[in-house]
Amino acid sequence: MTTPAASSPTPLAPDAARALGERAQALLDELALVSDEPGRVARTYLSPAHARSIDLVGAWMRGIGLTTRVDAVATLRGRREADAAPERAKTLLVGSHIDTVLDAGKLDGCLGVIAGILAVAEIEKRGVKLPFAVEILAFGDEEGVRFPTALSSSSAATGTYRREWLAVRDRDGRSLAEALADFGCDTDAIESARIDPAGVVGFLELHIEQGPLLEHWDLPLGVVTSIAGQSRFSFTLDGVAGHAGTVPMDLRRDALTGLAEIALTVERVGRQGTNGLVATVGRVDVKPGAGNTVPGRVEATLDIRAGADAPRLVAIDRIRHEAERIAGRRGLRFELTRHIDVPTCPMNEDLQAAFARAVGSLGLDVRRLPSGAGHDAMAMARAFPSAMLFVRSRDGISHNPREWSSPEDIGLGVEALTRTILDLAARATRGAA
Numbered sequence: 425m426t427t428p429a430a431s432s433p434t435p436l437a438p439d440a441a442r443a444l445g446e447r448a449q450a451l452l453d454e455l456a457l458v459s460d461e462p463g464r465v466a467r468t469y470l471s472p473a474h475a476r477s478i479d480l481v482g483a484w485m486r487g488i489g490l491t492t493r494v495d496a497v498a499t500l501r502g503r504r505e506a507d508a509a510p511e512r513a514k515t516l517l518v519g520s521h522i523d524t525v526l527d528a529g530k531l532d533g534c535l536g537v538i539a540g541i542l543a544v545a546e547i548e549k550r551g552v553k554l555p556f557a558v559e560i561l562a563f564g565d566e567e568g569v570r571f572p573t574a575l576s577s578s579s580a581a582t583g584t585y586r587r588e589w590l591a592v593r594d595r596d597g598r599s600l601a602e603a604l605a606d607f608g609c610d611t612d613a614i615e616s617a618r619i620d621p622a623g624v625v626g627f628l629e630l631h632i633e634q635g636p637l638l639e640h641w642d643l644p645l646g647v648v649t650s651i652a653g654q655s656r657f658s659f660t661l662d663g664v665a666g667h668a669g670t671v672p673m674d675l676r677r678d679a680l681t682g683l684a685e686i687a688l689t690v691e692r693v694g695r696q697g698t699n700g701l702v703a704t705v706g707r708v709d710v711k712p713g714a715g716n717t718v719p720g721r722v723e724a725t726l727d728i729r730a731g732a733d734a735p736r737l738v739a740i741d742r743i744r745h746e747a748e749r750i751a752g753r754r755g756l757r758f759e760l761t762r763h764i765d766v767p768t769c770p771m772n773e774d775l776q777a778a779f780a781r782a783v784g785s786l787g788l789d790v791r792r793l794p795s796g797a798g799h800d801a802m803a804m805a806r807a808f809p810s811a812m813l814f815v816r817s818r819d820g821i822s823h824n825p826r827e828w829s830s831p832e833d834i835g836l837g838v839e840a841l842t843r844t845i846l847d848l849a850a851r852a853t854r855g856a857a
């Protein structure tokens with residue numbers, strides 16, 4: 425659905441959009457250098473790079489006058505008090521995540537945090553008084569790369585943290601509880617990270633689209649209608665390791681060839697699904713991993729998403745059933761463990777409308793689109809009105825160092841976020857009048 429631009433827009437001049445976007449890109453470039461691995465962006469939850477990113481982004485927040493703190497699950501929070509009656513004012517939450525996938529781009533998550541900082545700086549520069557506080561949240565565990573959790577830090581903000589997550593382990597065998605303690609977090613204080621919904625206006629997240637639609641429509645921005653539900657699993661296949669030179673083909677119980685048949689089944693089920701169903705085997709560890717040994721064990725991941733819950737749940741059952749049949753035929757033991765089940769999440773209509781007004785005020789047509797990628801807004805929507813605005817991704821690429829958005833599009837995204845905050849402030853002020 426496309427809504428035409430506002431009748432009397434106040435577009436941002438291209439050079440102003442570019443300048444604003446270049447300011448954001450400079451910060452994104454600096455943050456991208458904070459990595460756990462040389463030569464590529466890899467910043468996982470509670471890692472040394474995560475700690476350094478908190479220092480860097482926290483300094484940027486304090487540099488624009490925010491007070492900062494790190495909560496019990498290592499979320500960095502930067503707060504600007506309301507200009508009127510701060511003691512009883514509500515809070516508008518703005519933010520995204522600063523953890524990354526491995527060999528990541530520079531924008532996924534980080535753009536939403538940096539855009540929040542630049543938006544508050546713009547509001548200060550324009551001298552506009554706000555009737556609510558603004559709190560910028562930099563979540564540390566959206567991607568779920570190090571631990572088989574996801575959205576754990578934004579879940580803590582909404583009081584939906586699951587304490588069983590504390591027992592999950594990373595690939596080095598370190599538990600989440602141990603990693604939080606190593607980071608200086610108090611796992612007994614996790615409940616203190618919860619934000620009381622009674623005091624919250626809502627949650628706004630600016631994020632790259634990570635897909636091809638805005639580019640296809642030749643639009644810089646788009647308002648998100650809903651976020652695809654997702655289910656994430658790990659699974660193992662156990663056969664028998666053997667000598668690659670002596671075990672005849674018909675006597676093998678090869679875990680890797682079993683995995684291969686299951687991975688092709690996952691792809692086929694994904695292709696046959698509806699509502700944008702996607703199914704992915706993203707990581708495979710082959711044991712013992714020697715070239716002259718028939719693989720005896722495989723540990724892998726399974727990620728299934730769709731724009732509606734029913735097709736996703738049907739696909740899970742089909743994949744489970746077919747994988748069990750393949751494993752049985754091949755003499756393999758198949759074990760599937762579910763780690764994440766997040767239902768399809770509609771975005772708040774009023775906040776969508778606020779984003780739409782801001783985009784329209786820039787003289788841009790307003791297109792609405794679903795998100796296939798997961799976001800912290802899915803967790804935040806459990807407790808607060810939440811909405812997202814997408815910035816066009818070149819070639820729709822993300823989770824890849826080639827991830828890129830133009831400075832003009834980024835600048836328009838920051839300006840749209842700024843105008844959305846101002847729109848909500850004006851409405852809150854009128855409402856209070």
Ligand code: HGY
Pocket residue numbers: 566567568796797798799
């Ligand atoms: O996997 C996702 O959808 C997100 O990038 N964490």
Ligand code: MN
Pocket residue numbers: 521532533566631798799
């Ligand atoms: Mn993201």
Ligand code: MN
Pocket residue numbers: 525532567823
């Ligand atoms: Mn991501």
